[in-house]
Structure formats: C-alpha cells, structure tokens
Amino acid sequence: MTFKHMTIAAGFAATTFILSTAAAFATSAQSTAALNVRTGPGTSFSVVDTLTPGENVEINECAENGWCYIEHEGPDGWVSSNYLEPVSGGSSGGSGEDCSFSFNIGSGGPSLSINCGDSGGAPADPAPAPDPDPAPPAGNVACFYTGPNFTGSEFCHGPAVLNTLDGTFNDNIASVKLYGSAKARLCRNANLGGICKNYTSSKSSLPVSIRNKASSLRIFTGFIPVPLPVAPVTHSTGPINLKSSFMANLDNGNVGSPGADIWYHAVNPVEKYIEPRNGAKLALGDKSNRGYAGCKTESFSSNPISIWAMPVGSYVCVKTNQGRISQFRLNGYAGTTMKLGYTTWK
Structure with a gap:
C-alpha cells in the first residue's frame, strides 16, 4: 500500500489553518470518543455540547494547541483534534484505507493533514500533544452546570454535603449529570433547608421549582437519606x-x-x-x-x-x-x- 499525504485546504490546495485568519473551507471528520464541545480552544472553556463516538463534524479552523473549531447538528465549538479521524469511507482517504489526522506546527503556523496507508516517506515533525478533553469522572460523582443540557460553568463532586454554594453556583444550577451510583439532593436554602428535590439520574433541565434556586446540595449513594427533623424553635x-x-x-x-x-x-x-x-x-x-x-x-x-x-x-x-x-x-x-x-x- 502506498503513502498518500493530503493537506486540508480549499480544494486541498493550501497547507495551513491559521487561527487568526480562519479559513473559509471545511473538511469532514468524525469523533473517536464521547467528546466535549467547548466555547474556546482548551479545557478551561465551558462545555456547550458533547459529541457521540462516530458523530460526523466539519472542521473549519485549528489553533496552535491542536484544538479545532467544528460544526455539527448541535451547538458548534472547539474540540481536541486528538479525538478526530477522517470519516470512514469518505472522500478524504478512500474507502477501506487506514487514515488518520496529523496536526503539525511549521513556520507558516498550524496545519492539519490526512495520512492514509503505510508511511513511505519521512514523518512530519511531531507537534506537542495538546491537553485532551477530560474523560468523564471516575467513580460516584455528580456534576452541576449553570446552563441547560450540561452547558455553562461546571463543578463535579463526590459524595458529600455542601451546606452552601459559592457565588458562581448559588441559585444558578440548571442541569445535573450523575456518574456511577451517585445521586443528588438539591435544596433551596442553605444547610439543606427549604424545598428539596432528589435526583437518581441525570437531568438536562431541572424543573422550575429548583432550577436556579438551589443554595445547598448533597451527593450520596444508596438510599435517599431521610431528612433530619426540623428542630423546634x-x-x-x-x-x-x-x-x-x-x-x-x-x-x-x-x-x-x-x-x-x-x-x-x-x-x-x-x-x-x-x-x-x-x-x-x-x-x-x-x-x-x-x-x-x-x-x-x-x-x-x-x-x-x-x-x-x-x-x-x-x-x-x-x-x-x-x-x-x-x-x-x-x-x-x-x-x-x-x-x-x-x-x-x-
């Protein structure tokens, strides 16, 4: 099998994506894993969507750290190119061939190439590996988001009682994602007081009775804890x-x-x-x-x-x-x- 090196460009004629001069072209790719889509090129930016394994996207531009801006059926944003590959059987690499993306930084800026078949030439200079999008938390963990559909600012925590929430999340939790056996109890008042709601599965949009109203919470496993009796005053x-x-x-x-x-x-x-x-x-x-x-x-x-x-x-x-x-x-x-x-x- 011969080595074919095809560089992404308008009509595959140019060699480089430069972030400051976003190219007006796109190439097809697909996700190799469950991959968070973020508002900017890095894990410090908030999540706006999640790609499913094998989901098709269009790459529009790439940054020097290996993150690329993609468009798809959901909200568009940035993902790590480490978790993208050419579309199976697509025109970029030919049906049935072993193709992959290669991200490089040269004198002209960052470039993204498609490599198909056994390499018969000198490999491109390897680029520093970008920070991968973090994998889902391991263990019994609950993650809380300020936006619906698990978007916006995020914090995750294992089993614990949080009697107060900081300014980012107090009265500002809109969705909850649960991992492992984790369950969550959200309460309107501090110290688990006031109206409380229990969740045993992820909620992409909390009901209005608790959405953007929680001031304390509890992450737990097993049976839903019985609320402590209110001490009489x-x-x-x-x-x-x-x-x-x-x-x-x-x-x-x-x-x-x-x-x-x-x-x-x-x-x-x-x-x-x-x-x-x-x-x-x-x-x-x-x-x-x-x-x-x-x-x-x-x-x-x-x-x-x-x-x-x-x-x-x-x-x-x-x-x-x-x-x-x-x-x-x-x-x-x-x-x-x-x-x-x-x-x-x-």
Whole structure:
C-alpha cells in the first residue's frame, strides 16, 4: 500500500489553518470518543455540547494547541483534534484505507493533514500533544452546570454535603449529570433547608421549582437519606399562676390579657374546667410530655377538659389561637390557683 499525504485546504490546495485568519473551507471528520464541545480552544472553556463516538463534524479552523473549531447538528465549538479521524469511507482517504489526522506546527503556523496507508516517506515533525478533553469522572460523582443540557460553568463532586454554594453556583444550577451510583439532593436554602428535590439520574433541565434556586446540595449513594427533623424553635416559655375564672395567653404567657387561649372556668367549687378560647384547641391525650413533635400530631378539639381528668403532673397540648403549638404542665395548686409551666413553639 502506498503513502498518500493530503493537506486540508480549499480544494486541498493550501497547507495551513491559521487561527487568526480562519479559513473559509471545511473538511469532514468524525469523533473517536464521547467528546466535549467547548466555547474556546482548551479545557478551561465551558462545555456547550458533547459529541457521540462516530458523530460526523466539519472542521473549519485549528489553533496552535491542536484544538479545532467544528460544526455539527448541535451547538458548534472547539474540540481536541486528538479525538478526530477522517470519516470512514469518505472522500478524504478512500474507502477501506487506514487514515488518520496529523496536526503539525511549521513556520507558516498550524496545519492539519490526512495520512492514509503505510508511511513511505519521512514523518512530519511531531507537534506537542495538546491537553485532551477530560474523560468523564471516575467513580460516584455528580456534576452541576449553570446552563441547560450540561452547558455553562461546571463543578463535579463526590459524595458529600455542601451546606452552601459559592457565588458562581448559588441559585444558578440548571442541569445535573450523575456518574456511577451517585445521586443528588438539591435544596433551596442553605444547610439543606427549604424545598428539596432528589435526583437518581441525570437531568438536562431541572424543573422550575429548583432550577436556579438551589443554595445547598448533597451527593450520596444508596438510599435517599431521610431528612433530619426540623428542630423546634421556642416562641415563649415560663410559669403561669392561673387563678380560678382567669384566662391565660400561651403566645406570650400573660394572664387576663386579650387573645387568651385557655380559661380556668369554675362552674362551682366542684365542677371546674380548662376551656379553649378565641379559636384555640386542646388535646389531653395520654397526659405525657410529648413536646413539639408529639403535640403537633395530636388530635385537637374545642371541648373543655375537666380538671379532674388532669391530675398534677399532667401535660396538655394546645394549638393557640395564633396557630402555634404549645404545651403546659399542671405542676400543682396553691389553694385554688393552678400552677402551670408552659412552652409555645414558633
């Protein structure tokens, strides 16, 4: 088999592509691997698309570092010529021949040639190998992008919790690509707070509920982690000395004030009740100390509770007329005055 050396040019007459004077011609090539298409000639530029192995492209110009500008059906951009070859059976090299591209830098600038068959002449001076486009991350890794379809600025991370994001990605993640067994949880607020969304496969465009709204995230494998319970925040707490026929406001601990939640109603010396007021509701339940979480799930009622049903040491859950969860304990009596201790949560 003879050696044929064909240099790409308009009608294959010129020998050089020079970046500063982009040629007005193109030659066909195909990708040898999954290859990122970038906005400029190097890996520091953002990704705009990805070629599939064997995908046909047109080469328009090349830079001195071995990167070439290509056009194809997707967004156009720059790729490393290390991962391009002549189109199989195309006119550049002849059907069935072993052809490859050769990138060289001479006195006139960079040139890209097609070599077919066994070399019978002196090989061209080898050019410094350009930095290849990075291969997909190995292992369980999640990559996040500021643009849809895995474009724009990118960062990748293995399993971890990122309670905050830097200025480039905070409220600015539009797509997610997952590798290996990696999964991702994106949350609107810092520290995995607010609305969160879980993803077990890549998403080329996140839904509007989380797109460009994430401020923290978690990369994990295995089962989707159960969110930690929200720690209750105390709104008001303290003792209340509730005299017979008086009312108490559990949103602020005041006795006899407007907006009261409970009334110590003495019908007579024997028949006495704790009654909800102004839309508040009560739940005696099992009289145990249930705290915020337990009281929140109680079945509340507008019915009064007889004081004989709540001996000293009993806890009563309350939903205040402001909609807050509260709980008070009957600590004892001083005469007919009920000595209560209460806590109301936000």
